Amino acid sequence: MSQGPITSQKLKIVESFAAQMASRDIRYCLWKSNEHLDAALAGNTDLDVLFDEEQRPSVVEALASAGFLEFKPIRMRRYPYIEDYLGLDPGTGKLVHVHAHFRLIVGESNVKSFHLPWEGEVLRTRILDSRSEICLANPENELLLLLVRTAIKARFRSAQEVVTLSSKSRVWSKEVREYEWLRERSSLKAVCALSERLLGAASVPPVRTLLEGLNGEALSELYVAGDLERFRNRSRSRAWLARWGTSTALKLGDRLRRRGLIDIPVRRTAPEKAGIIVAILGADGSGKSTLTKNMAHLLSKKIDVLSLYLGSGQGTSSWMRWPLIVMRRQLARQSRGSERGASKPRGDASVKKPLKAWLRDFGMSLWAVALAAEKRRKIYRAGRARSRGMIVVTDRYPQCTIEGYNDGPLLAHYAGHRWALLRWLSRWERACYDPAQNPQPDLVIKLVGTPEVLQLRRNDMDVAAIAHKQDGILRISFHPDTKVVQINAEDTVDQVLVNALSEVSHTLLDVRRTSEHRRLGILPPITTPGELIS
Template sequence: MQDLAAKPLDDTVAKPVTKLNLIAGLLDVFHKQNILYCHWKSNEHLDASMTGDTDLDVLFDIKQKGKLLQHLHTLGFKKFDSIKEKQYHDIEDYIGLDIPSGKVVHLHAHFRMTMGETYLKGYQLALEDKILKSRVYDETFGIYTSSPAFELILLYFREALKLRNREALKMSLLNRVNYSENVMKEYRWLKERVTDSQIETILKSLFNNYRPIYNLVTGRFNRKELQKLALLIKKEFKKYRLYSPAEATLTRWYREATVLFSRKLATLLNRPIMSQRINPRGGLTIAVVGADGSGKSTVTADLQNTFRTKLDVYRVYLGRGDGKISLARKVLLGARKMVGPEPKKGTAKKGNRNSGNKQKGLLANVYKCIEAMLVANEKSRNLERMQQAKQKGMLVICDRFPQNQIMGYNDGPLLNHLAKSSNPVFRAISDLEAKVYKKAENNPPDLVIKLIAEAEVVEARKPGETSLEMLEAKIAGIKALQFKDSCQVITIDASQPLGTVLATVKKAIWNNYR
């Protein structure tokens, strides 16, 4: 079939659309380096793909794979592996970060036409060459796409091969025959751009006895009709099966059950359990530190929301304030409120490291010891989970990080003032707490982001919570914090607009990925 590279899909003069810088650069490289490709499905919403809101599903010539990967690396794309239950033959995931927008770009690279049921994709159809040869150039978006006729045929094939026994049961019992509006929107968009004769020409080139398939592909688009189509194309593509029928069923059931169970378990237990994609070269741990009001929780929440759309992200709270705390500490805090109001925050004097810890009376020390040990236990448990998540290849985002240099605040030890107490019990408890903070010191993150702003700026964000004097001490302490040489430390002016801060942080994270 003729390559219609220079011809738009219609006769109107197309207007260029805004693309993310990274995507524009990617397409520019493809064209200049003569990479044979086409965006082969879901072209109805290419506008969303150009702005990074949906994946780029691109078919490549497998003979050019080595050349392609070199250019992807130059552009900053990194290969991530889907979890085993979602890995499919000759489909690979490359993730990039568009720095100006802070958006994650997912290039779903297809080197073979692998399709089929969710969690399996048990067919590999030898259609790549025909799809690439019939590609067309979309002037509006500046990208090669599959021809609408071929894309419509593939839509029928994809949805037919996705059908499982449960869909047949739903059709029988619940009359669930029609597809969702999103799928129908894509179907109608393609149907408007295709003639039956174009479909017939393609199907003639694929099958000797094409007429039964042609009748279904040009007929109604619903599950009942596609079930009939599935029987025909499974017979035609029998030699392209990747699994035997029994193996396919068992594999699909196992994968689906594993993924669903893992997601539920991760939500229930807050454990670092993989469900999407991880870095096969190793995980990355970052920590965001700063004084109260510097934006730690805001930044870490945004990072989690940005990266978890495509990657396995584990966010862990390592402070002692308003984050996720244990049930035991919730009970303790409840009991403390019943006894009397807590001391006002930020009453310590500037430069006094032990201020804020010194409270008179045995009862106060007992309470402080219990609280400090519960906090230390939480930090120890979360540090272990942090290490587990990194070992699995996840992106670990730490809201705060324990430090062993400033006592009494800035997430430092709370019981250092008892290290030389005349009471041996207090000394022993202080020693136990110190071991947790030493553990954190010996296992630092890969990247630490220090959010620094003037005391007046951060106080205005949380007025009345902490005195200016204490804020100045905390900010000075954050500036002075040091970490092991293996840890990269970046200081960011937290008084800048949030978008600027986030762009700087995301760029630092991406640069630290191997």
């Protein structure tokens, strides 16, 4: 069977998926939403794939070979016999999501309390789409499944929503679009015969009515005549409580996370709690903030991501540092005013006096202490999020290799001061930056480019200053287990993102293998202080 030429680009990872399934002789098919198959092949929508449950070990191996990693939905979003696999396409950086169904679990949102025992029928009658070389559900099977799924959904929708069942209704637009597409490609007589065989003779009249046009009354009749209640695997009361509780908890959790009050997963996490920390470093003009934002935005569509700013510039700051930022801006304005009035007579009262050196040192010490405390708190958040299986993306990362700049300690010059308090502050600040006492990143991406090119993006800095910062970043070292890579910052924004996501994918796979080896006792458990944060 062929549905015409493919109108969008087929991703390499999807081609690899099809090749792996064929080479291992795995029984599978895309069992729903084939109306937008082109979008699925291009990675713009998910792939809902039904597999033979008896072949599950081979399915897992095939998906891994194709470049997919399993991610566990949080408990409230988890459905029995449905697994989630995500893969990054190497050519485009798109995140492809495979819903692996080993049984036909359908029903209300956030619950899925119905099991349709028709897996054998759907897989036995599957067809190979010649244009994509991917197996699809037979149109008649897919159409009957759509009618049954819609009848179940309508049972839990308001009467007003059911009455407005039409292509113009935003609630039902997806179902109506798929229905019209499938009806053009199906034998209506075959659909009725299939309904009689799977649901009984009483289901045929409402199915025949629905094949003439979707309407709420016929859907209700199908639910009763087809005795769809027999496929329920959870009582009505338990399903209602689960649906209400899950919906409420997810909305509350998402709202609290958006406000930065909690760092708990609300979507999917890496299994075995094998999350990662990705640190992005680069000189001014390298695009590290842009890459951090783009990477977090793309990954957070499917995975739980925590994005943190660990610098001292214009990013988000803590409440402790905010008053100091306001004071520094005010002092900077006063300083500029003093410079403009420096040519006035010495006795002029309007001339601003410069701040004393000791007062500036005191202000600098307050700034350094507030900044170190802020970074320690954020690093703790990063380690805790990683231990929960989340992906943490940071703009910059504290280090001890270079002191005084590039996110290094600022009070190192007090280490030998005659005042004990300042010596103690220097030691305390260094501990906040010390790799031995903090979680270390799993992947460090250093954006590197020609200083002259980077300066074109930052006109407020000279080439020498950018070159000095970049040289320092190249000298920064991390824990031996940390993977450090360099990416050309002069590439386009999209290409930099693709290259970075490829490194993230490889690091996730490496961390997954290491975690599995530790679980099996092949490698010793982690005992460094930074890794004990949870």
